[in-house]
Amino acid sequence: MATETELKLLVDPATVGQLEHHPLLHAASGQEILLRNTYYDTSALELAAARIALRVRQQGRRYIQTLKTRGQSVHGLHQRGEWEWELENDRLNPELLTAEIWPVELPPADQLTLVPVFTTDFRRRLWLVRFDGAEIEVARDQGEVVCSRGDGDRLVDPICELELELKSGSAEALFALARVLGEQLELRPSDISKAQRGYRLFNGHQRAMADGRGE
Numbered sequence: 001m002a003t004e005t006e007l008k009l010l011v012d013p014a015t016v017g018q019l020e021h022h023p024l025l026h027a028a029s030g031q032e033i034l035l036r037n038t039y040y041d042t043s044a045l046e047l048a049a050a051r052i053a054l055r056v057r058q059q060g061r062r063y064i065q066t067l068k069t070r071g072q073s074v075h076g077l078h079q080r081g082e083w084e085w086e087l088e089n090d091r092l093n094p095e096l097l098t099a100e101i102w103p104v105e106l107p108p109a110d111q112l113t114l115v116p117v118f119t120t121d122f123r124r125r126l127w128l129v130r131f132d133g134a135e136i137e138v139a140r141d142q143g144e145v146v147c148s149r150g151d152g153d154r155l156v157d158p159i160c161e162l163e164l165e166l167k168s169g170s171a172e173a174l175f176a177l178a179r180v181l182g183e184q185l186e187l188r189p190s191d192i193s194k195a196q197r198g199y200r201l202f203n204g205h206q207r208a209m210a211d212g213r214g215e
Contacts, residue, residue: 002081002082002083002084003080003081003082004068004080004081004082004165005077005165005166005171005174006077006163006164006165006166006174007077007163007164007174007175007178007189008161008162008163008189008190008191008192008193009161009162009163009164009178009187009188009189009190010160010161010162010187010188010189010190011140011160011161011162011185011186011187012160012185012186013142013158013160014186015185015186016140016142016160016185018184018185019125019140019162019181019185020125022181022184022185024129024131024177024180024181025127025129025138028127028128028129028138030125030126030127031125031126032123032124032125032126033059033060033123033124033126034059034060034121034122034123034124035057035058035059035120035121035122035123035124035143036057036058036119036121037055037056037057037058037119037120037121037194038055038056038090038116038119039053039054039055039116039117039118039119039120039195039198040054040055040056040092040114040115040116040117041054041114041115041117042112042113042114042115043113043115045117045199045202046106046112047106047114048199050070050103050105050106051069051070052067052068052069052070052103053066053067053068053193053195054066054067054068054092054097054114055195056087056090056091056092058090062086063086063087063088063089063090064084064085064086064087065084065085065087065092065093065096066082066083066084066085067082067083067097067101068080068081068082068195069081069082069101069103070103077171077174077175081101083101092114094109094110094112094114095109095110097109097110117147117198117199117202118145118146118147118148118198118199118201118202119145119146119148119198120143120144120145120146120159120194120195120198121143121144121146122141122142122143122144122159123141123142123143124139124140124141125139125140126138126139128167129177131173131176131177131180132169132170132172132173132176132177133169133170133173134166134167134168134169134170134173134174135166135167135168135169136164136165136166136167136169136173136174136177137163137164137165137167138162138163138164138177139162139163139164139165140161140162141159141160141161141162141163142159142160143158143159144156144157144158144159145157145158145159145194145197145198145201146201147198147201147202147204155201155204156201157197157198157200157201159194159197161190162181162187164177164178
C-alpha cells in the first residue's frame with residue numbers, strides 16, 4: 001500500500017494557460033497524457049458509504065485498477081491509502097480486492113455486484129518539481145466528470161484543477177509551492193475529489209429520476 005498525499009487546487013480556466021509559462025514549471029520536464037476512468041459501486045452505493053473509491057483507468061494502452069480507502073482532507077490536503085494493479089483489459093477484477101485491504105464493514109468484493117456509476121475523462125499535464133527540499137509532481141487536469149442517463153443524455157461537471165502530489169519530503173512544501181504558484185494564478189483549495197464530484201452527479205441523476213416517476 002502507498003499513502004497518497006496531495007494538495008488539490010481549483011484553477012480559473014481563464015488563467016490555466018499561464019501554468020506552462022510559470023518559471024517553476026517552464027524549467028521542469030513536462031508531458032501530457034489522456035486519462036479515461038470508470039468508477040464502480042453497487043446500486044446502493046455501498047462503496048461510497050464506506051468512503052472508498054474503486055476505478056479502472058485507461059492510460060494509453062495500459063489499464064490500471066485502483067482502490068482508494070477512506071482518508072482525511074483538510075484545506076485541500078488529501079491523505080489516503082491507495083492500491084494499484086495492472087490489468088490486461090478494461091474489465092474490473094474484484095478478485096484483486098482481498099480481505100486484507102477491503103473494508104470490514106462490506107461484504108467481500110467478489111460477492112458484490114459492482115457496476116459503472118460515472119466516468120472522469122481528462123487531459124493531464126505533468127511536471128516534476130523540486131521545491132523546498134521536496135520532490136513534487138504537479139498535475140494540471142482539464143476535462144469532465146460524466147454521469148450517463150438512461151435516455152442517452154449526460155450530466156457533466158467540468159474539471160479544471162491542479163494537483164500537487166508529494167513524492168518525497170515534507171507536506172509543508174506542497175502549501176509553499178501552492179503559495180508561489182498562487183502569486184500569478186487564481187487557485188482555490190478543494191476538499192472534493194473527482195470521485196466525490198461523480199457521486200454528486202449520480203445522486204442528482206437519481207433524484208431527477210425519482211421526481212420524474214412522481215409526476
